[in-house]
Structures are given as structure tokens and as C-alpha cells.
Amino acid sequence: MSILYKWIGTIAGLICLIVVIVSAVVGYSRTINQTVDLSWPNCSHLPASHYSEAILGVTGGLDFSVNPCLGQEIAVANSYELYVNTGNPGFPRIKQVGTGPKQCADRSLVCYSYNYGYQAGLYALKRADLAGAHSPFWWLDVETDNSWTSSIEANRADITGMINAIQSITPFRPVLGIYTASIQWVSLVSHWKIGLPLWLGTGDTSIQKAVTDCRRPSVTGGSVLLTQYTVGQLDYNYVCIPRNPDSYFISNG
Secondary structure, three states: OHHHHHHHHHHHHHHHHHHHHHHHHHHHHHHHOEEEEEOHHHHHHOOOOOEEEEEEEOOOOOOOOOOOOHHHHHOOEEEEEEEEEOOOOOOOHHHOOOOOOOOOOOOOHHHHHHHHHHHHHHHHHHHHHHOOOOOOEEEEEOOOOOOOOOOHHHHHHHHHHHHHHHOOOOOOOOEEEEEEOHHHHHHHHOOOOOOOOEEEEEEEOOHHHHHHHOOOOOOOOOOEEEEEEEEOOEEEEEEOOOOOHHHHOEEOO
16 A cells, blocks of 8 residues: 555656646746737836836837837836837928938929838937837837828838838847738738738737737738737737747847
8 A cells, every 4th residue: 555655646746747847838938928018008007017028119109209108118128129100191291300311303202201201210219219218129010090191102112211210220220020900001001011020910809819810811921920919908919929039129137
């Protein structure tokens, strides 16, 4: 009987060890496969929790606007990426934000749209720098809620201008990705396979649905890296393709 009890005890111990290991692996997976995104809507109720990874908005919902609590949001994240709002309001606004880099004919919507996007990118870089926010990865937030023209070509030029401005950072060029919902992307720039990674806005309210959305086709032509879902007042993101955090997130420690 004593031998039997010893065997039972040994087997029970092994089972407990396996459960602990599996629990640890699952818990770790859940930790590294989720991140939170914060921006100006969260300024009045900043989370009390401290997040291991976050994606922080540089601008305040529109291009050429400010997220007034970016510095505070950096403080609640161990590491973070950045995102910036995009838009193209058309004439006359696109002629009022500075000149260059292109010399445009008086009514060239596409040319001025490129310059507008470029100047919006420079503005975002300045705002990030003033807040002490620097990241090797930036997302461009492309949504129909912002102002856009009815010209697919002009909207594409605007986004291209912003991409070129943000990648003008020295001494390194940030990796860029697109945040958008599939139907919104197509309505603004048609079936433009720009080739950049996709952070997919879905309207989901559960991580389970966000996981399945990782298999949806990418409207940008790049890999679907993240899928967004909302719980309460916070937007969370499921990481579809695990990445080396050191290559994408800037450490805040």
C-alpha cells in the first residue's frame, strides 16, 4: 500500500506540475498577445492599470490636432507604439498648412493633397517630440470619420505624403502600418494594396471574435498584425502575428 501511495503521490505531483506549466504558458500567451490603445478620448479617465504594451495616439482625433495627455499616457505603459490621425479636407484647407515639398500648379488637388499629408506628418512628428514620445513603429489611422475628398487619387497622395514625412526621421526610419476598417479603406482609397501591415478595426466586443478576425483578408496587402476589440471604455488589440517587442515597441523604462 505504501508503494501504491508513493506512486499516486508522484503521479499527482506530476499532474500539478503540468497544470502549473500550462497555466503559465497560457497566461504568458494572453499577456503578450494583447495590447491596449489610448488617445485623447481617454484623457478624462486615464486607466489606473499599468500596461505592458500600448499604442498611443499622437494627434487628437484629426490631423493637425493635439492629444493633450500623450505624456501622461506614456507613463501608464511599459512600452508603446504610436499612431496618428490622417485626413484630406480638400481645398481651400490643403493650401493653408505650409508649402512643399512639391511645387504645385494652382488647382492641382493631387499635388496639394500630397503636400498636406506631408505637412501633417511633420506636425505629428513635432507633437510627438514635444511629448517625449518616440517609437520605431507608427500606425496611420485611416477612417471615414475624418475629412476626405471624393478623389481616390488625391486621398492616396495624401497618405503617401504622410508616410514620406514620418519616414524622414533620422537616424532611423520608423516602420509604418495602417489602422483601418476594411469597408472604410475601400471607400477612401479603393482597392489600394499599399503593402503595409494592417491593424484591423472591427467593432468587435470580444477577444474570441478578434482572434478569428486575424484570418480576414488584408485590404492593404500587408500582413494582418492586430485586430481591435472594445471592452467597456477601452480598446484592446489581439496580436495576430507575435513580434519581437524590441523591434516594434519603445521601452518606457
